[in-house]
Amino acid sequence: MFYREAGDFKTSYVEDSQTFPIKFDRYRYYFVLVCAFAVVPFVINDYWVNAIFMPFLIYSIAAIGLNILVGYCGQVSLGTGGFMAVGAYGCYKLMTAFPDVSIFFHIIAAGGITALVGVLFGLPSLRIKGFYLAVATLAAQFFLVWLFNRVPWFYNYSASGQISAPERTIFGIEVTGANTEAWATYLFCLVFTVASAIVARNLTRGAQGRKWMAIRDMDIAAEIIGVDPLKAKLSAFAVSSFFVGISGALFFAVYLGAVEVGEAFGINKSFLVLFMVIIGGLGSIFGSFAGAAFLVLLPVLLKNVLVAGLGWPTDLAAHLEFMIVGALIIAFLIAEPHGLAQLWRVMKEKLRLWPFPH
Amino acid sequence: MPDQLIFAMEVFLNGLMAGVLYALVALGFVLIYKASGIFNYSQGVMALFAALTLVGIMEGRVPFAHLINATFGTEIHHFGWHLPALAAILLTMGVMVVLAWAVNKLIFNHLVNQEPIILFMATIGLAYFMEGFGDVMWGADIKKLDVGLPQGINTAIDEITYGWFGYGFFIDNLDIVATIIAALLVIALVMFSQYTKQGRAMRAVADDHQAALSVGISLNFIWIMVWSLAGFVALVAGIMWGTKMGVQFSLSLIALKALPVLMLGGFTSIPGAIVGGLIIGVGEKLFEFAIGPMIGGATENWFAYVLALIFLVFRPQGLFGEKIIERV
Numbered sequence: 158m159f160y161r162e163a164g165d166f167k168t169s170y171v172e173d174s175q176t177f178p179i180k181f182d183r184y185r186y187y188f189v190l191v192c193a194f195a196v197v198p199f200v201i202n203d204y205w206v207n208a209i210f211m212p213f214l215i216y217s218i219a220a221i222g223l224n225i226l227v228g229y230c231g232q233v234s235l236g237t238g239g240f241m242a243v244g245a246y247g248c249y250k251l252m253t254a255f256p257d258v259s260i261f262f263h264i265i266a267a268g269g270i271t272a273l274v275g276v277l278f279g280l281p282s283l284r285i286k287g288f289y290l291a292v293a294t295l296a297a298q299f300f301l302v303w304l305f306n307r308v309p310w311f312y313n314y315s316a317s318g319q320i321s322a323p324e325r326t327i328f329g330i331e332v333t334g335a336n337t338e339a340w341a342t343y344l345f346c347l348v349f350t351v352a353s354a355i356v357a358r359n360l361t362r363g364a365q366g367r368k369w370m371a372i373r374d375m376d377i378a379a380e381i382i383g384v385d386p387l388k389a390k391l392s393a394f395a396v397s398s399f400f401v402g403i404s405g406a407l408f409f410a411v412y413l414g415a416v417e418v419g420e421a422f423g424i425n426k427s428f429l430v431l432f433m434v435i436i437g438g439l440g441s442i443f444g445s446f447a448g449a450a451f452l453v454l455l456p457v458l459l460k461n462v463l464v465a466g467l468g469w470p471t472d473l474a475a476h477l478e479f480m481i482v483g484a485l486i487i488a489f490l491i492a493e494p495h496g497l498a499q500l501w502r503v504m505k506e507k508l509r510l511w512p513f514p515h
Numbered sequence: 516m517p518d519q520l521i522f523a524m525e526v527f528l529n530g531l532m533a534g535v536l537y538a539l540v541a542l543g544f545v546l547i548y549k550a551s552g553i554f555n556y557s558q559g560v561m562a563l564f565a566a567l568t569l570v571g572i573m574e575g576r577v578p579f580a581h582l583i584n585a586t587f588g589t590e591i592h593h594f595g596w597h598l599p600a601l602a603a604i605l606l607t608m609g610v611m612v613v614l615a616w617a618v619n620k621l622i623f624n625h626l627v628n629q630e631p632i633i634l635f636m637a638t639i640g641l642a643y644f645m646e647g648f649g650d651v652m653w654g655a656d657i658k659k660l661d662v663g664l665p666q667g668i669n670t671a672i673d674e675i676t677y678g679w680f681g682y683g684f685f686i687d688n689l690d691i692v693a694t695i696i697a698a699l700l701v702i703a704l705v706m707f708s709q710y711t712k713q714g715r716a717m718r719a720v721a722d723d724h725q726a727a728l729s730v731g732i733s734l735n736f737i738w739i740m741v742w743s744l745a746g747f748v749a750l751v752a753g754i755m756w757g758t759k760m761g762v763q764f765s766l767s768l769i770a771l772k773a774l775p776v777l778m779l780g781g782f783t784s785i786p787g788a789i790v791g792g793l794i795i796g797v798g799e800k801l802f803e804f805a806i807g808p809m810i811g812g813a814t815e816n817w818f819a820y821v822l823a824l825i826f827l828v829f830r831p832q833g834l835f836g837e838k839i840i841e842r843v
Contacts, residue, residue, distance in 0.1 A: 163519070171767055185519070227632075233632060234661050244654050281824055281827065281828050283832050285824075285826070285827050285828070285831050285833065286839070287631070288554050288631070288635070288782065289782075289827055289831065289832075291635075291776055292775070292777065292778050292820075292823075293775045293820070293824045293827060294776075295771070295820055296775075296817065296820035296821050296823070296824045298819060299816045299817035299820055300817040302816075303813065303814070303816050303817050306813075307810070307811035307812070307813065308811065313843040325634065327663070356573060356752060371583055377841050393528040403603065413771070424771070428639055431639075432639075434637070435632070435633070435636045439632075458761050461591065469585050470585060472655065473585055473651065476646070476647045476650040476651045476655065477647060477648050477651060479643050479647025480643075480647035480651065481642070481647075482640075482647075483640045483641065483642070483644030483645070483646070483647065484640070484644050485640075485642030486636065486637075486640030486643065487622055487637050487644065487740075488641070488642060489636050490626065490629075490633055490636060490640065491622070491637075493627075494629050494630075494633045
């Protein structure tokens with residue numbers, strides 16, 4: 158009834174090629190944005206921000222980044238944790254080296270550094286394909302984590318080997334360090350998340366995105382029709398790593414405040430982000446959000462039910478959580494291998510015809 | 516002979532032994548990948564689960580004791596018996612066969628014809644599940660596994676090398692036994708796949724699913740068999756690694772050690788897994804010995820991957836992998 162193209166006439170090319178061509182979609186999008194920017198900051202507290210909103214926003218950026226690489230360009234990567242670490246350490250080095258520059262630029266620059274590293278580790282993708290490449294990206298994961306652990310320059314020779322974010326402000330409001338307000342950190346992350354989503358959405362539906370998708374579907378055929386695989390694959394690695402680096406920088410500077418690299422950016426983080434992308438839906442920006450939301454909410458929910466609800470010991474609950482997460486992932490892959498985004502698509506198809514399905 | 520060279524020789528020998536253990540894990544990967552095209556990330560966790568089950572059965576632990584105690588407020592832990600190692604190994608093998616059946620029935624039968632990445636993700640999900648399941652079933656404490664394998668320094672080698680170089684090599688008896696068992700296992704696997712009916716059927720399935728189906732080979736049976744074989748290999752690897760460093764969570768991380776071995780040797784080659792394992796074992800030990808101290812140590816975590824990566828750039832299908840032919 159509401160979700161129709163019919164009667165919605167486009168009179169200019171700009172209107173015709175907008176992100177959300179259907180009116181209902183567009184208003185829903187504005188509504189979500191207004192809620193996120195103008196309503197949520199007033200009602201949240203520390204617990205909500207730290208347990209749900211911030212991990213969700215930050216993992217969304219990482220998932221968008223990985224989705225560009227895996228979902229759009231078809232290059233499976235297991236090095237996400239390592240690239241997030243590059244973002245975090247890049248941001249840390251910049252924050253301590255140039256304390257007068259705004260942290261906003263540090264985070265962008267950290268993304269840029271990660272993009273360079275990503276291109277470097279993306280080079281083998283020109284020769285290596287499929288699972289060989291996936292395993293090869295593990296080299297990035299292990300090497301980078303080792304590097305940040307063992308070379309004292311990266312953690313400024315601190316005794317603990319950890320890095321911790323100094324206090325930085327945006328417009329006089331603290332966003333990193335110990336004395337931050339919940340709403341400030343939330344808004345800061347939200348800005349990055351929304352910007353990343355808009356940039357990624359427009360990149361993937363433009364010429365570059367089509368090149369990536371051509372490479373994903375069959376790289377030899379893409380080469381024959383004139384897509385340069387070198388440029389396409391490396392640009393996918395660069396853009397993907399850029400987003401992943403930003404999320405790593407936010408994860409360290411705004412969310413955790415202090416990290417130990419093996420713990421925060423280990424191989425499990427790579428798998429977690431990959432799960433988000435797969436469960437959310439490969440090749441879908443909305444799917445990245447959905448997958449991130451699913452995997453951020455699930456452990457919180459399980460912990461509340463098992464420990465607080467049923468009163469089981471925490472170690473048993475932790476093991477059960479592993480079992481449930483594993484089983485759910487499998488069940489999900491069996492029920493809908495194309496992820497939450499596919500469910501959403503099916504629902505929209507149904508909505509278009511509702512309430513007269515014939 | 517200079518001391519450094521003698522040390523290097525000792526490191527080389529130890530690397531060979533470690534490589535055999537990596538190869539054992541990699542073998543399980545190769546078996547499943549060849550027969551079903553599933554890249555089974557859960558192989559390491561299967562080794563952990565097998566070792567946990569073996570210890571549990573040997574010591575007569577009550578499965579799910581922790582869960583039962585938490586739910587009903589009881590205090591049960593042990594049945595109070597001790598089984599001999601051989602019986603426990605046979606029982607564990609039975610458990611692994613049941614596991615293979617369940618995995619195929621419940622997961623992979625529903626995922627036929629899906630993209631490889633989806634299958635891969637499913638095995639990661641399986642790895643998570645089994646990690647939790649093993650802990651819930653047998654408890655998360657570090658367990659000692661002793662099936663009667665010899666352990667400790669091999670005095671014969673120590674004395675002989677002392678006579679030769681004036682310096683006794685330290686070679687663990689367990690590593691020697693592991694090498695012999697791995698060699699026997701590989702020979703047995705090759706004989707099985709070459710000379711038995713089921714082995715030939717397995718190779719046929721690996722070659723071409725549909726052609727195998729059309730001559731009356733049951734894919735289902737072959738897949739369960741292959742997963743059981745992989746479970747058996749995992750059990751052997753689990754016994755070796757479990758005896759070496761205790762049965763605990765970190766045992767499942769040996770899967771990560773086996774991945775570069777696979778890359779180097781090729782995903783589809785059994786000899787590749789062995790040769791790759793040896794190269795990686797020797798390479799990472801020698802690198803750690805020669806370069807490690809200069810750049811901060813603990814290079815074993817990544818060196819194998821970087822070595823395999825550089826190698827793959829020149830030979831994208833690995834040492835013995837099937838040549839990748841691409842057509843449009």
